[in-house]
Amino acid sequence: MKHSIIVIVRVASLCAALVTSSNGQTLVDLSDTNVNSGVINGAIYAIDSSHPSGTGIFGRGAGGVFLTIQNKGVEQGYNTSAGGIMDTKRVSQWNHEITVGSLGVLTIANQEYVPFLLDINESASSKNSLLSLDDVKIFTTSATAITNPTVGSLLADPRLNLVYDMDAGANNSVLLDYNRIGGGSGSADMALFIPRNVFSGIPLNQTLYLYSRFGGDISKGDADAGFEEWTQGKGTSAIPEPATFSLIGLCALGYLVRRKR
Template sequence: MGSMMKGKLAAVLLAGGSLFFAAPTTYAAVCSLSSLDATCTFATDSSTPDAIYQNPDNSTVVGSGLIDPFLTVQNNGTESGFSTDAPSNDLPLDTKRAEGNGQFTRTFTIGDLFAVTVNGTSYYRFFLDINEPSGGTSSLLSLDLLKIYNTGSSSAVTLGSGTTLADLGTQGWSLLYDLGANSLGLDYDVFGSGSGKGIDLEVLIPTSVFTGSTTDRIVFATQFSGAGDGFEEWWYQARGTSDVCPPGTVGTPPNCTIPPVLIPEPGSLTLVGLAMFGLLGVQLVRRRAVLQ
């Protein structure tokens, strides 16, 4: 099953575009972000105006400790999960890492989100860091489900083990956004092999779909196929986000980058070495003159 999915993803990525499949009443689109600065929108998702999926060219440093994830999932093959305030020993599905009082998995409120304006439309920004094996089709991952719910409550959401993605639709919550039957093809190697390089996916969801109070807690559900390695981590641009990047990086969050290390050309190193040797020779001559 996993190899078949990788093959389908590879076909989409090699095509460099979107493939559409007929369904009885709707059309499911498979869009790939197979190159830098690619953008996808889906006419059959639930948002108006359309949510934007993109992977802007960036060298942002990502990974645990540099981002503030609210949902972490991990499994081989299909992996799924949703944000919850349940303890680490009672997490649902493939949701991981709630240790440290929700350090890597937790719900959040509408008021936590920072709005940005793009071409006159206001959006909330969500980001995804994927961790897949590098090389061949192993680096491919498909985002097959993305649903965002407003629980209508400011209380913690503690749904834990035994809860399925389908169960979320029976809680009486408001479904704010739904990717629908669409899929998004991702490639871990787009930014080059190696963990912690570049934001793999940026999702812009119109703020207009986030109805409710600023204190209402949000549950974010996701599912991937073709997984085979480390954590997939979601985070958002937060209201009041610090405008200072972590030590050793430059830029403005969330676009923090490691500055390039300038290494002198071999010829320059030779000249530097000769200069140092010359200075040493001068010091030796001076010492001898003093001794005489």
């Protein structure tokens, strides 16, 4: 029998290490076992060995997988329930819209963040275990089931409000290694913490679209195996109504997640 236990993760002690090139590009090399996290445009990208994720752990109704991407080489997509968009798969069970009101909130070093978890599914072969995360963009909108075919069309769409851009100002990347965590499909390989203040004033019923692109920007970092899956992380609180943003303060040291044993 499998039991669920609650694990408190004290994420305030994350250790950041970055490699920045001369042209201002930032690489967070999470394939390096000496590197546990890094910051790109205000968001924290961190190794996450204790949080389960993926379709084997959470169902759709429990804050589960909302974005599934798969292709060879370069792969990209966003969480629309419309089929046939970019490299998204398993629409709409594991690729679908989420709302701002469904987001969790946690506190890291006295700053509030919204957590997302990434489960990569690459080859266990040392020659093919690397995967580069080369872009993350987050949009909010009142539209649903959008069908924009390219990232350029997402950026040009007047209906969409860009609230976070990994590549703002430079072509930044995170390098991941499937073998670093070694938990296989269903375990989170990376946690992404987005500053909560980017959602300030946005109605809770707004749709959130998370676009991500993998492979192509870093040598040996191409996609070559299974699905890449994004899951909503669990927080100690929820995104409040816009009028209450300035009234609520959190004092959590970490956040609660479910872990199987």
